[in-house]
Amino acid sequence: MTNHELRLDCEEFLHHEAELLDDKRLHDWFELLTEDIEYLVPRRVTRERGSERSEFSGKGFLYRDDHGTLSTRVERFDNDYAWAENPPSRTRRFVSNVRASELSNNEADDVAVKSNLLLYRSQGDTADHDLIVGEREDRLRRVDGEFKLAKRTVYLDQTVLATRNLSFFL
Template structure:
C-alpha cells in the first residue's frame, strides 16, 4: 500500500482485474468526475471526490534519448502539477474569483475518458486504475487547446464513497502547445 501511494512509482503491469460490478462503479466515478470538471464545478469536485491526503502529479515531458538514464520525466523536477490538497485548493480558489480572466468569459470544456482498466490491490477498497483522456478547451471564438494523455489513479473507498488518493498524469506533449492549463485532468 505505501508503495502504491508513492507518487514517484509507476504501477507497472497490474494483473488483478476487478469484477464487473466494481469496474462499473469505478467507471461511473470517472465519468462523474469528468462531468463535474466539464461544468467547472471545481469546489464540488475537490470537496466530494478528492481525498485529503491526495497526491496529484503531472510532470513536464522531456525529449530524451532512449538510453538516457534520466528518462522523460523525473519526480522532484519541474512539473505542471505536483499538488497536495493545499495546492489543489489554492487553484480552486482562483477559479472561484469573478476576475479569473482566463475563464471569464467561460471556457467550454470536454473531458473524454477511455481505456479504463481497474485492478484490485492488496487492500480491500483500494483500486489501481489506468485511464486515457482527451481534454478539449475552447474559448472566445476559435481558441482551442487539446491535450491527450494517460493517468494512473489510486481510488480508495471510505465511508462508502470512492475518493482519489493519487493521480499520475502523463501528457503526450513536450512543449505544452497551449498558453495555460485552466482545468484539471
C-alpha cells in the same frame, strides 16, 4: 466483486468526475478528493532512443498539488480575478480505456486505476482550441462506501503544450 464490476464502478466515478469538471462544478469535484490527495503532472522530457532514463521528470512538474493547493485553486476560480478564465473555458473530457485492479496488502481499500484522457478546450469566439492527451494513473479509495480520489498522476503525451495556460484540471 468481480474485476469487471470493479472496472465499471471506477468508470462510473471517472465519468461523474469529468462531468463535474466540464460543468464547472469545482466545489462538488473537490468533495471527491481525499484529505491526503496527491495531484501530479510531471513534465515530459524527450530522451534518446534506448535511454534508460524515464521520459518524465522527477523534478519538473506542471502540477504538483495537495489538498491545500487544490483548495486554493478551486477558490481562485470563484472570484473576479481569475483572469486566465475570462472568458471561461468550454471543456469536454473523454475518458477511455479504463483499467482497474485491487491493490495487494490493501489496508486503505484503494484501487489502482489507469485511464486515457482526451481534453478539448475552447475559449472565446475564435476557432482556436486545445487538445490535451495523456494517461492517468489514479488511486481511488473507498470512503463510506463511495470512491474518492486519493492520488492522480497524469502523463501527458506532449512535451510542449500549445495552450495559453493550464487553468483547468486534468
